[in-house]
Amino acid sequence: MTADTARTASTPDVVDLCSQLIRFDTTNHGGGDAHGEREAAEFCAATLTDAGLHPTILESAPRRANVIARLPGEDPTLPALLVHGHLDVVPADDTEWSVPPFSGTITDGYVWGRGAVDMKDFCATTLTAVSTITASGHRPRRDIVLAFVADEEDLGTHGAHWLTTHHPDLLSGCAAAIGESGAYTHHVRAPDGRAVRLYPVGTAERGTTHLRLTARGRAGHGSRRNDSNAVVHLVTALHALTAHRWPIVLTPTVETFLHRTATALGVHIDLHDIDATLTRLGDAAPLVENTVRNSATPTVLDAGYKVNVIPGLAQAQLDGRTLPGAEDAFLSEVDALIGGRVDREIIAHTGPVQAPVDSPWFDAMATALRAHDPDAVVVPYCLGGGTDAKAFSALGIDCYGFAPLWLPEGFDYRALAHGVDERVPVAGLRFGARVLEHLLRHV
Numbered sequence: 001m002t003a004d005t006a007r008t009a010s011t012p013d014v015v016d017l018c019s020q021l022i023r024f025d026t027t028n029h030g031g032g033d034a035h036g037e038r039e040a041a042e043f044c045a046a047t048l049t050d051a052g053l054h055p056t057i058l059e060s061a062p063r064r065a066n067v068i069a070r071l072p073g074e075d076p077t078l079p080a081l082l083v084h085g086h087l088d089v090v091p092a093d094d095t096e097w098s099v100p101p102f103s104g105t106i107t108d109g110y111v112w113g114r115g116a117v118d119m120k121d122f123c124a125t126t127l128t129a130v131s132t133i134t135a136s137g138h139r140p141r142r143d144i145v146l147a148f149v150a151d152e153e154d155l156g157t158h159g160a161h162w163l164t165t166h167h168p169d170l171l172s173g174c175a176a177a178i179g180e181s182g183a184y185t186h187h188v189r190a191p192d193g194r195a196v197r198l199y200p201v202g203t204a205e206r207g208t209t210h211l212r213l214t215a216r217g218r219a220g221h222g223s224r225r226n227d228s229n230a231v232v233h234l235v236t237a238l239h240a241l242t243a244h245r246w247p248i249v250l251t252p253t254v255e256t257f258l259h260r261t262a263t264a265l266g267v268h269i270d271l272h273d274i275d276a277t278l279t280r281l282g283d284a285a286p287l288v289e290n291t292v293r294n295s296a297t298p299t300v301l302d303a304g305y306k307v308n309v310i311p312g313l314a315q316a317q318l319d320g321r322t323l324p325g326a327e328d329a330f331l332s333e334v335d336a337l338i339g340g341r342v343d344r345e346i347i348a349h350t351g352p353v354q355a356p357v358d359s360p361w362f363d364a365m366a367t368a369l370r371a372h373d374p375d376a377v378v379v380p381y382c383l384g385g386g387t388d389a390k391a392f393s394a395l396g397i398d399c400y401g402f403a404p405l406w407l408p409e410g411f412d413y414r415a416l417a418h419g420v421d422e423r424v425p426v427a428g429l430r431f432g433a434r435v436l437e438h439l440l441r442h443v
Contacts, residue, residue, distance in 0.1 A: 011131045012047060014433040015111060015426050018124035019104035021087075022113035028088035028153040034064065037150040040087040041065035044127065044148045051131040053146075058167065060150065064158040067148040068170045071130060071140065071440075078142035079175030081361075081443055082397060084388055085123040086152030086159060086180075089115040096420045110423040118417040119180045121424045121432070122403035123148060129437040140440050145174055152388050155348070160391035168395055176361045177392050181383050182401025183369060183435070185428075187409040188283045190265040195409075198261065199369050200287050200381035201362065202401020204253040207327060207352035208386050209320035211296070211334065213237060214343045219312035226310050231303050234314040237338035238298050241318070244337055246293040248274050249326045253382045256357050257288055264377040286414075290384035294330045296320045317347070321384065324352040350390040355398035361443070365402050368439040372431060373406070402439075406431035 024043065026036035038059070044067045045055040055069035065087075073080075092101035092114040099105045101114040111121075126146065133140060151159035164171070182202035190196055215237065217230035250258075250271060258277060262269040267280040274292055278285040296318050303314035322330045338344060356362070357380045366378035381401075389399035406428040407413050416422045 011135045012128055014124050014128040014429045015106065017047070017127050018111045018116070018121055018424065018429055019106055019113075021120040021124055022104035022111065022115050023102055024087075025102045026088045026115070027091050028151060029091060030154040032061075034088055034151065034154070034158075037087050038063040038065040041067045041148060041150075044087070044123065047127045047131065048146065051134045053130070053134070055146075056170075058163070060158040060162040060166075064150045066150055066159055066163055067146070068163070068167070069146045071134070071144040071146065073140045073142040073144065075141055076143065080143035080145050080173040081440070082145045082147060082171060082174040082177035082392060083126050083440070084147040084149060084160065084177060084179045084392065085119050085126060085403075086149050086388060087120070087123065088150055088153045088159075089118065089120070090153050090418050098421050101422075106426070109426050111426060111429065112421065112423040114422055116416070116422045116424040117413060118422070119403065121405065121429060122180055125403070125429065125432040125436050128433040129440055132433070132437055133440060138441070141443065143173065144440055145171060147171075149388060156388055156391055160388035164391045164395055171392070171395060171397070174392075174395070174397050176355070176398045176400065177389065178365075178400050178402035179389055180387050180401060180403050182381070183365065183404040184413055185373075185405070185407040186284070186287060187407075188265065191267060191282075196264050196377055197373065197375055198264070198284060198287070199373075199376045199378045200257070201365050201378060202383050202389075203355045203357050203362065203380040204251055204291075204324055204382040205353040205386050205389055206291060206294075206382065206384055207322040207324075207390075208348065208350045209322055209327070209330065209346060210348040211318040211320055212345050212347050213316045213318065213338060214345070215314045215341060217310070217312055217314075220310045222308040222310055229310050230312055230314040231310070233341040234303065234316055237342040238316060240337040240339070241296050241334070242298065244333070246295060246333070248292050249294065249323045250292065251324050251354065251382060253354065253357060253380045254288060254291055257379050257381050260377070260379045264379075287381050291323065291382040294320070294322050294326055294333075296330075296334060322352055323382070324354040327351065350386060353389050353393045353399055355400055359398070361398065361400060364439060364443040365400065368435050368442070369404060371438050372435050404432040404435035405429070
């Protein structure tokens with residue numbers, strides 16, 4: 001262990017912090033139904049205060065708490081780095097779990113509980129890295145702004161989006177940000193049998209466009225012919241959407257991922273035949289297969305009220321995901337596919353996120369990972385879903401998915417987020433704290 005990563009008796013342990021954070025039941029049911037965020041925020045604020053910082057707790061609504069703090073750097077002329085994480089979690093049914101989901105149990109080399117990988121692990125990692133830096137008596141090169149927020153698991157209207165709207169001054173000077181969904185170990189076997197450890201760093205996110213489709217027709221008796229059946233109009237439109245093969249859109253992030261991953265694995269790629277390329281990438285393909293196209297997935301249906309009555313109205317909701325630069329094309333294709341008998345409206349929208357791959361920020365992240373795993377192959381990737389980066393990028397901040405975590409081979413990290421028996425490796429937490437501390441000191 002080097003001096004840079006040594007933990008003193010006065011600094012908290014990342015494993016204990018993660019376990020304690022999990023014990024705060026911060027379940028977010030959506031629609032404003034959430035609890036526990038205030039208590040978790042107070043815990044984070046107390047830890048930051050013990051580290052010598054002066055955090056501020058801001059409530060967007062009663063008990064919907066966010067924590068902001070700034071760790072001053074040596075050079076105030078340098079742009080600041082924002083480190084953000086969310087404190088809320090999705091619901092957990094304890095009847096499905098091996099351990100109580102809010103127990104924070106530490107056993108078998110893992111910390112168990114809801115939020116272990118989404119994302120109280122990174123919140124604990126951040127608190128540990130900052131505490132270790134301040135305990136050392138040294139300062140980072142630049143200001144580090146810390147944000148622990150509410151409501152990411154719903155719309156962010158009580159968390160990141162509220163902060164950027166009502167308190168943008170607290171984020172002043174931030175040129176880049178790091179947050180969830182990136183810099184974790186992804187084990188891949190090359191065709192020649194070599195073990196390759198990829199570390200995908202998020203440099204882009206697909207945008208979210210939630211749509212409501214409405215079909216109107218002529219109500220009538222279910223036994224009679226009806227050429228204007230709203231249900232039939234809607235089903236026809238949904239079939240066209242689900243059968244549609246969305247065109248390939250290669251963003252800079254995805255194209256760079258394909259080239260760098262193929263080089264690491266020693267395989268040939270053909271950008272004109274993406275399906276064949278994904279096959280050659282093997283176990284690396286899941287990192288990119290959902291982000292080479294836009295998508296539109298039906299998720300909610302609402303039609304009818306009695307089996308022998310043809311309703312005059314039928315509706316569906318779609319979860320649309322759009323790649324950077326492809327939003328207009330997405331809506332045009334949807335309109336063409338659903339035809340003239342179905343109307344569509346946007347019910348929620350957040351735009352795609354894209355940050356530079358070739359940048360000093362990305363280079364610093366890669367350096368921090370390789371400092372603690374010399375064989376790390378650091379690649380950019382595009383998130384298929386979304387994070388609070390969408391809020392912070394609206395302020396002109398380049399947002400990256402960088403929440404370092406070492407994972408053992410065979411550990412299905414992405415399946416455990418929102419899943420049953422969510423857990424995070426103890427060794428992975430310690431690795432993440434060391435990598436993040438390295439980045440914050442030297443970036």
